[in-house]
Amino acid sequence: MLYGMASAGTVAWVMYQKFCNGLPYYRQEKDWKQYGVEITRATMANWVIRNSEAFFLPMYEYFHRKLLERGFAMADETPLQVLHEPERRAQTKSYMWLFRSGEDGGPPIILYKYSETRAGDNAVDFLHGFKGYLMCDGYSGYNKVPDAKRTACWAHIRRYLTDAIPKGKALDYTQPSVQGMLYINQLFHLEDVIRSKYSSFDAIKKARLEKEKPVVEGFLSWLDQQNPTRGSRMDKAVTYIQNRRSYLSTYLEDGRCSFSNNLSENAIRPFTVGRKNWLFCDTPNGAQASAIVYTMVEMAKANGVNVYHYLTYLLEKLPDDRMSDDELELLAPWNETVKAEIERRANESNQSYVNCQGAPATEK
Template sequence: MADSSKDLQLRELKDMINDLKKLIKTLQATVDAANKREEALTQERDNLKEEVALLRKKLFGSSSEKRSMEVPGQLNLFNEAEMEQDSALTEPEGLENLLPEKEQKKRKSRATNAERFKGIPVVKKYLDLSDEEKICPVCNTPLVKIGEEFVRRELSFVPAKLKVVEIYSLNYLCPECNKDDVAVIKKGKDGHAHMLHGMAAADTIAWVMYQKFCNSLPYTRQEKDWAQYGVAITRATMANWVIRNTLDYFTPMYNYFHRQLLKREFAMADETPLQVLHEPGRRAQTKSYMWLFRSGEDGGLPIILYKYSETRAGNNAVEFLAGFNGYLMCDGYSGYNKVPNAKRTACWAHIRRYLTDAIPKGKQLDYTQPSVQGMMYINQLFHLEDVIKAKHSSFDAIKKARLEKEKPIVEGFLSWLDKQNPVRGSRMDKAVTYIQNRRSYLMTYLEDGRCSFSNNLSENAIRPFTVGRKNWLFCDTPNGAQASAIVYTMVEMAKANGVNVYHYLTYLLEKLPNDRMSDEELDRLAPWKTV
């Protein structure tokens, strides 16, 4: 009886032990799952903190990703790198040679007044004596002028003035024929008939265009400005002037520039959102796009073209670049892959931007950080680009120098990239993914000295539009958006070719280009012929 009782207790203890083991196993699984969730949440929190820091830096900090490895805290919003940096940290072995050599920068000489005011008409103003003062105080003899002496130079502003020009035709009659009741009458003819849409003259319409598309002044503010001059010109009237005259008289020049761009072997592209309120079949909030296509750094005349489209579809680039055969510099947007006969080149400025964003706060000089290591490669490449471009003027020499100096660094960068294993979802993970996805054309720029190293020229060319967009916010109709693209083209073409923008717009509105003109005739109206 006692033995059976002990056996029963023993079985109960064994069952209890098994139950406890199962409970421990279940609890351990629960703890492991909780730990994994905690790790995931911690990583998500860290990623979000990175995003917040990046957004705050973009909102309040410097907009440039450029930096010098010797300047602590340049990338950090609160400039804490110098305080937080561990002075014991050194560059990883093999990377110390990537630091650009220090160069003694020459201070840019200050421009003289003559240089600053070059091209501005000079009017001499004389400080003269009164008639009473022109008498010698010693002997009362009249003074004799012996010369003039320079005192100072002032910049004077003459406000614009409006005037209404009424055009009359003078009529002439032959008096002798009139005696015989034969009326021989001749009238003065307008050698340049008014063909512009609206009452405004070419210089007035050009001024409206200049104010909006060069100075980013919306029609609403221009309307108030016109009122200060005593004339009521509504925003609707100005919009009508710009749209109708642009589509009729600027389009032939636009198409001519387009044809010239397609003949080039090097092109660049970029795009940015645009809101157009009244697109057929689309909501007002739907995002449209303004594209920028321009010539590359091939030594030819600069050509810059804007293009409006309803979407960002790659077919827009395909249609616009139909017939182009050469190298295409653009950002990472995959839509450009659809362009046939175009060999893409990667923008190293975008790569630098992603690595810059991946540097943790206060770690700008921490060479154990992978993002900082990557930046050392990129900074050295940009440094070499500056040195090579300054030293060599021929494209063959640039290509040779790039292959000798830059190719080994690019290869080292790609080898370093393959060794990276960043935390999933982190800024560094996004940077590595971005670069790996563009790996196939990272070295394309080494094939020809005319290839661009970055897409900065395109971004600089599209920036005037983005600045203007902050002021006028949207386009009302597709016609307005298309007219904006064409006028921005004329404005940026004038700038790129060193021509006064307002004078060039006025010039085109006076010459009135049309579709009947040959390319030779249109070329005579191009900004490179009107300097």
């Protein structure tokens, strides 16, 4: 039974509104009043915290186990404000981490994790048991993950060089930053062409080695020739790139390796957009619940199922920690039976909406 004496659909709607549409509880409270229903923001927060911990956490932990089995992973992190953390000031930064599967052809797995700090040990703990390629930004904390082979994000390399181009000098090829961008732009173009032309990972690897490796080598040779003014934006860019030099060519080793960390940044963006509306989490329990529900929401999106109906489905099935992995697999959003059921529910809802609106008038 759900906590809070509310239906699965009602609790799922509250979750959907906040974690998919970015609608804070206080605005939902006002919205409910428009329909003559008194549901306080505290009640809604309690529904989300208790039900996500009881019924979504088993799914979350199952997704986590499945991620650790994969050979390609990606990560990102962003600040979060939590007001009432023990022995910490309200203004102190906490963090929401994003871990996801890579571009290896398997079903996408996306997991959020709340932590009080940005310490690299958080990544070490979460990725304990993972062995494979890890795509992430330049944060050195990921270096602590023992069995992960780091790959560099070429999108971050490009951003640093873009920032180093003097204003109005984007077409001035005497500028070192512009010269560096020529290499980067060529790599991005080649990557797009190769990805669109080949579906086989072996073919992608072969094409990268043939077409992209010489460009990477040329870029590194260019990099060694740079001697920018100390403290300049170009100096900052060169330092950033040199510090990640050993990871720049790693993606060439396997066609399943990602060229950039854009997938992770896209996956964490819903949280950063929602944060602009609700600004902070009140308690660590609320932050943890946010991580769990955002995981369910983004897992539904990534696997192509309707978010609201998937949340409702889980709250009806009530997965718990006594279920085996085989049983939890039957509730995963990539499961074909689940996909068919969610699609059926979504179609029925759409048809009900059309029926309520009435048939469109016909011209005489």
